[in-house]
Amino acid sequence: MLNVRDLGVAFGVVQPLSGVSFSVSQGETLGIVGESGSGKSLTAMSVMGLLPLIGGRITDGSIEFDGADITALPERAYRKLRGGKIGLITQNPMTSLDPLKKIGPQVDDVAKLHLGLSNADARARTIDILGTLRIPEPALICDRYPHQMSGGMKQRIVIAMALAADPDLLIADEPTTALDVTVQAQIIRLLDDLVKERNLALVLITHDMSVVAQTCDKIVVMYAGRAVEQGPVEEIFDRPRHPYTQALIACIPRGLDDATRLTGIAGTVPTVLNYPKGCPFHPRCPKAEAICATDAPDFSVVGESAAACHFAEVAHAEPA
Template identity: 60%
Template sequence: MLLRVENLSVQIGSITPLEGVNFDLDKGEILGLVGESGSGKSLTALALAGLLPLIGGRIPTGRLLFDGADMVPMSRSQLRALRGRKIAFVTQNPMTALDPVQRIGDQVDFVSRTHLGLGRKAARARTVELLTQLRIPQADTICNAYPHQLSGGMKQRIVIAMALSGDPELIIADEPTTALDVTVQAQIIQILTTLVRERGLALVLITHDMGVVAQACDKVVVLYAGRLAEQRQVNALFGRPAHPYSAALIGCIPREGMAPGSLVGIPGAVPSVASYPTGCRFHPRCTNAGAGCSDIVPELRSLDAGGAVACHYPLPGIENA
């Protein structure tokens, strides 16, 4: 197993915005990390990339096993050696991910020169090859351009090229299609999916778009208010979700032939970390809540059909192992 997350918690100051997260991922697999804004998706990404110190965060409990080695006790220099070389990070805003005063080619070259030890000519040849694979026309010319001369979709492909330049085994993509139009979103997701299948990479795809998850992912981890709600194979979750929150997210997906006005959202909002409710954090918005939901934290329980759910009253048709 390339990546195994065991009981991960994140602490910032005196608050714990993320706790009890578990999942695993192997090469050639895509894992979708989903949930509304404020569910803990980006915090999980920062933890996986070893970037929590940048926001004053730390991991008080849990393990992050990458290729068998626990990342939690690693020093900053050890984590820096992993980032770029073994673990790549694609940020959610390509508009700010690139240095506006450096040419595109120099920024992509820097990764392979730093992590692979390539010379100037070899690094540039690798950059042109990567840009071409990412369907960027006239790649050699684009290398001499500045970020402001490119479209949002083109910038996102450049960011992906930077991630690939160090020849990583794991890519963490934090909402990589944010601020892009629907057509370009589809192209970016297709590129990422193809790269995983052809290169045997592992991809953690962080998104709030359940349609993207259904299209691209093998596994799904559903987060809500800093806790894991459900983890399943993608077909199993979309076919028969176990957690009411998972079902509610799926219910928010527009479908062809739906009557006007029939699309229903989830009432309420994700609570802030300062106002997490006791018990199950979803219970104030849950239509399936019952006795114990407001004061007892649900344990993560395995399912006969595979995966696990943290719910006192999972939806009908799902049996606990």
């Protein structure tokens, strides 16, 4: 369905993203994890063809969707994909809806634009979709303004808009960041159900490893604009090879009876302007050696997963 190969993105001379590869097929959920500034959202924007609008460009690699190369698709053609074949759910539902338009027309517009439906058909479809998203009294909701709704409800409306034109691929960029924990769980479950019911391909971008563990089939761990480890979710959680992945997993709170303290990762993500030489993680890595500061590691495939670490083969021998 979606096949990203060796993607590199540049803004002028800075290169915030390089060598990112992954693929998702129908009915599959891919998680992209990493801290803020690791290039997760940029990856999503590349797939949506939004880079030219913010002054970036794809310098390397290719993005293939539905068997066709969409890397250099002109804006006009991309518009048909956006919202049509590819739905994007953004991270801030509070401000993702036009405050002056009622809910109904906002969702209707998507189906009218991409499917060429009439007003009445589009509204029927909207009500239908709102219903499947477990929104009570969808017909009434259509006449509401965004400010009359709760955050969780707005996020469902945003999802409804992403689904309105029946896309094949859904990209959710931190869909639950702005929501309450209880609502987060509902939204994640909802997305999970949608993937199964509609046989969608879902790319779930998040910094929450526990969300990934619950929903994803495959994951890509990103750090400083690169994919550092990727593979099937069980494999990554059971045998993380990259020290960064190990650290992320160690950060997941494991319940109160566990006597261990919450752990963090010392240091901060480097910004685009000071990506370190060699392995980008080496300044924060507990296992770094001399080679890490000079040579950028290639992906080494171990079993079903792959990690960009000089010590990927040995790392899994130690328990995470």
